[in-house]
Amino acid sequence: MKKIIFLLLIPGNLYAQAQLSTSNKAVLIPETKTRQIDSLLNVLTNAQLFNGGVLIAEEGRIVYKRSIGYIDKSRHIPNTDTTRFNLASLSKTFTAVAILQLVQKGRLRLDDPFIKYFPDFPYPAIRIRHLLTHTSGLPPVEKEEAPYVNTHPDEIVTNATAYAHLVASKSPLLFQPGDNEVYNNMNYVLLALLVEKISQVPFAVYMEKNIFHRAGMLNTYIRMPNMPNTARYIIPNFYSSAFSNVDSLDHILYYTNYNLGGWYGPNNVISTLPDLFNFDNALFAGKLISKALLDSAVTPVVLNNGKVFHMGASTRSYGFGWNTYTSKTAPIDSFIFHDGHIVGLSTVLHHNLSKSQTIIFYNNLGNAPLQLMLSLSNILNDLPPQKIRVTQSLARLYGETLADKGADAAIVKLTTLKSDTAHYYLDELEMNTLGFDLLKASFQNHNELALEAFKINTLLYPKSGNTYDSYAEALAKNGKKEEAILMYQKSLALSPDNEAGKQALQRLSDRGQ
Secondary structure (H helix, E strand, C coil): CCCCCCCCCCCCCCCCCCCEECCCCCCCCCHHHHHHHHHHHHHHHHCCCCCEEEEEEECCEEEEEEEECEEECCCCEECCCCCCEECHHHHHHHHHHHHHHHHHCCCCCCCCEHHHCCCCCCCCCCEHHHHHCCCCCCCCHHHHHHHHHHHCCCCCCCHHHHHHHHHHHCCCCCCCCCCCCCCCHHHHHHHHHHHHHHHCCCHHHHHHHHHHCCCCCCCCEECCCCCCCCCCEECCCCCCCCCEEHHHCCHHHHCCCCCCCCCCCCCCEEECHHHHHHHHHHHHCCCCCCHHHHHHHCCCCECCCCCECCCCCCCCEECCCCEEEECCCCCCCEEEEEEEEECCEEEEEEEECCCCEEEEEEECCCCCCHHHHHHHHHHHCCCCCCCCCCCEEHHHHHHHHHHHHCHHHHHHHHHHHCCCCCCEECCHHHHHHHHHHHHCCCCCCHHHHHHHHHHHHHHHCCCCHHHHHHHHHHHHHCCCHHHHHHHHHHHHHHCCCCHHHHHHHHHHHHHCC
């Protein structure tokens, strides 16, 4: 059973009255490029794929800046140059700089075992550099914390609590440290605790004194547990079209956002576009760490086998708090970036090392940012932007009609528009998510509509074992045991390695004996 949780493409026209600020542009790039960037952002805004701000710099000078939409729609407060936003995982870059500062001061070494500073740490082979590069092999922290969150639904898990759980569990490593790279927030939870242990001051105090103040980041701070977060918006289900501020939603449904949303180190630097611009300039001017350490930070990690780690067939790798990649065709440019994602928010800081170009943006609708990042970079370098899908989700339109007008009207809508690929797209996993959204809804006939959505998905994607698996789960929850057994059998015929499906089928079969 596969589910998608966060929206990647959002249709509609939420911010028809969005304010567009293009002040403070310098005439340092050709007007044709400015128009291309404006056009790209307009298309994304009209398709409800962007609501936030963009800042672009070359050679340390701002060449483009624009704010779009509202930070608070209900009160009509627009996004501006000084709007604060949570950097999400982009915060890891700052934590890495803090660690490298301590290395530069001789307070620790990259090859020090973490156990040197935390004697109860159960993994003696993990070194500081393994945490920085996500090569530690530690188990995923979200999975490790899920059982605790289930029994403590109102508790915000702190760094100290996550560490205590890790020590107590002694869960096996995914691989030997340095053998592979698997991105994991736990690495940076531990690094933040290390900053506190070495500096003997709270993480927020260290960051303010040694990074934010030195970089001229006057509107930046660390969000601690129980402090309010910045505004983020999503459409919370696939049977409606209304956006909601994430903090107004049931936090149990978004436990990674709420219960696991208070960590510092991997998350929760709150900043602004101008402050991030100041950070970028200070970093490359040597005001935060030495050039030698910065060079090491942007160097791709080499695994134990002597090979540079790359993500799949791409040139992308990871250094100390930075993603790294190079262009595949001439001229070969070197790039670094970090992106961030929490529910309803995405962020990017991207730097072209070869041409000293910086792209910074946030989007508090939370859509995947890498296509926009690459598109802006391409425009700056006379290349065509990435193709970004701006068609509407037919799964959502079907779901809205299903909930509002019933099954017959919904299937008519679906069959009428399915061939109009110029304006609509249909996605199996979105249809699947619609079914689960309806299954947990609270209105009167939600179970009946959920079964309808799952059934239609099996007809749309008859060769997918996942559609039958999900339909079977919904049937079982509605007491339709015989039908559920048949659907699990169909699912397993298509996906024989589905262990969860085998177990569910066995449980249903045992009940009938």
